[in-house]
Amino acid sequence: MPVTVQAVPCLSDNYAWLLRDQATGTVAICDPGEAAPAIAALDAAGGRCDLILLTHHHDDHIAGVEEVRARYGAKVIGARADAHRLPKLDQAVAPGDSVRVGETEGAVIDSPGHTIGHIAFHFPEGHVLLCGDTLFSLGCGRLLEGTAADMFRALSLLKPLPPETLVCCGHEYTESNARFAVTVEPDNAALQARAEAVRALRAANKPTLPVTLGEEMLTNPFLRAETAEELGRIRTAKDNFR
Numbered sequence: 001m002p003v004t005v006q007a008v009p010c011l012s013d014n015y016a017w018l019l020r021d022q023a024t025g026t027v028a029i030c031d032p033g034e035a036a037p038a039i040a041a042l043d044a045a046g047g048r049c050d051l052i053l054l055t056h057h058h059d060d061h062i063a064g065v066e067e068v069r070a071r072y073g074a075k076v077i078g079a080r081a082d083a084h085r086l087p088k089l090d091q092a093v094a095p096g097d098s099v100r101v102g103e104t105e106g107a108v109i110d111s112p113g114h115t116i117g118h119i120a121f122h123f124p125e126g127h128v129l130l131c132g133d134t135l136f137s138l139g140c141g142r143l144l145e146g147t148a149a150d151m152f153r154a155l156s157l158l159k160p161l162p163p164e165t166l167v168c169c170g171h172e173y174t175e176s177n178a179r180f181a182v183t184v185e186p187d188n189a190a191l192q193a194r195a196e197a198v199r200a201l202r203a204a205n206k207p208t209l210p211v212t213l214g215e216e217m218l219t220n221p222f223l224r225a226e227t228a229e230e231l232g233r234i235r236t237a238k239d240n241f242r
Contacts, residue, residue, distance in 0.1 A: 002021065002022055002023065002103065002104045002123075003019050003020065003021050003022065003101060003102075003104040003123055003125065003128060004019070004020050004022065005017055005018070005019050005128045005168055005210065006018040006019075006020075006041065006045075007168070007207055007209060007210070008029070008041040009037060009172070009207070010032070010033050010034035010037040010038065010064070011033050013171050013172045013173065014033045014034070014061070014170060014171055014172075015031075015168070015170060015171065015172065015207075015209065016030060016031050016033060016034075016037070016038050016041075016064075017029065017030040017130055017168045018030075018038075018041050018042065018045060019053075019101050019123070019128065020045060021101045021102025021103055021104045023103040024102030024103055025046070025102070026050045026051070026101050026103075026104075027042065027045060027046070027048045027049050027050055028049070028050060028052065028053055029041075029042060029049055029051075029052055029053070029074075030054070030055065030121065030130045031053070031054060031055055031061040031062070031130075031132060032061075032062075032063075032064035033059070033061045033063050033064055034063060034064050035063070035068055036064075039067070042068070048072065049068060049071075049074040050072075050074055050075065050101075051074055051076075051077060051101060052065055052068060052074045052075070052076045052077065053077050053078075053099070053121055053130060054076065054077065054078035054079070054086055054087075055118060055119055055120060055121070055130060055131070055132025055133070055134075055170070056082065056114065056115045056117065056118040056119070056132050056133065057082050057115065057117070058115070061132065061133075061170060062087055065087040066087060075090035075091060076088065076089050076090050077090065077091040077092075077093060077099055078092065078093070079093060079094070079108075079118070080092035080093060080094050081094070081116070081117040082115075082117035093119070094108065095108055095109060095110035095119065096108065099121060101123070104123055104125055104126060105123070105125070106121045106122055106124075107121070107122045107124070108120075109121070109122055109157050109158070110153075110157065111132065111134040111157070112145075112146045112150040112153070112154055113134060113141060113143055113145075113146040113147070113148075113150040113152075113153075113154045114133045114134055114141030114142060114143065114145070114146065114151070115144060115145045115146065116150075118132060118133070118134055118141075118154075119132075120134060120135075120158070122161060122165070124161075127162065127164050127166050128165070128166050128168060129158065129161060129166060129167055129168060131158065131167060131169050131170075132169065132170045133169070133170045133171065134154050134155070134169075135155060135167060135169055135216070135220075135222075135223070136169045136171060136173050136174070136177055137169065137174040137177065137198075137216060137220070138174055138178050138180075138181045138194070138195075138198075138216070138219060138220050138221075139173055139174075139177035139180070139181070139238065140155065140222040140231075142235075142239065143235060147228075147232075148228045148232030148235060149228040149232075151222075151231060152225065152227070152228035153228075155223055155231075158213070158223075159217065161213055163212060163214025164212055164214065165212065165213040165214075166211070166212060167209070167210055167212065167213055167216055168209065168210045169209060172207060172208065172209065174198050174202075174208035174209070174211075175198050175199065177238075178191075178195035178198050179195075179241075180238050180241045181195070181219065181220070181221050182195055183237075183241070184221040184234060184237070185221055185224075188218075188219065190219050191218070191219040194215065194219045221234050222234060222235070
């Protein structure tokens with residue numbers, strides 16, 4: 001594969017994502033919310049970090065940036081629209097722009113809803129989607145700044161990506177998302193199977209991510225919502241689910 005991706009657990013339930021371009025050895029890390037685990041993973045991968053990719057401004061996604069930048073001399077890439085609340089950017093990007101990790105090219109995708117200015121990175125040759133807190137396995141991000149219409153539009157830009165795309169999101173929320181999702185689609189056999197698999201993985205203290213977009217399209221009620229209004233109703237129900 002042109003680029004490999006590795007989950008880096010940090011904080012209580014976050015993931016940073018380590019990318020390595022196979023042709024050049026170029027290394028990037030996405031959303032290092034905590035410096036120590038990011039540095040440990042980078043050192044274990046060869047002690048190199050060329051790029052830091054940021055999806056949005058929340059502290060649990062950026063708190064480790066300055067320490068990682070200082071240690072490796074990495075360049076920071078993030079949304080131009082959010083530059084005022086991100087660490088200092090070396091490359092400010094907008095939806096439709098391209099980024100390169102070595103010889104691997106990625107596309108910047110507009111992903112509002114959780115926050116305004118949220119972006120995702122898609123590397124088609126490696127089938128990697130770095131989606132931050134927009135899309136979760138069996139869920140989507142809380143609408144902290146945007147609207148249901150914003151989130152619906154964001155997800156509509158992700159749905160057409162190839163089904164083998166690896167969804168690399170910012171949190172290990174899958175088990176709690178599964179408990180809610182089965183209340184939305186109790187007769188969805190694929191969802192029931194996914195929920196059972198997730199319970200087994202978490203019982204073994206194993207990650208549920210990444211997951212393919214194809215599996216999410218069969219099981220994630222937020223991706224399966226047909227209108228913004230439907231998505232909004234599901235999101236409100238999830239916010240109140242206990």
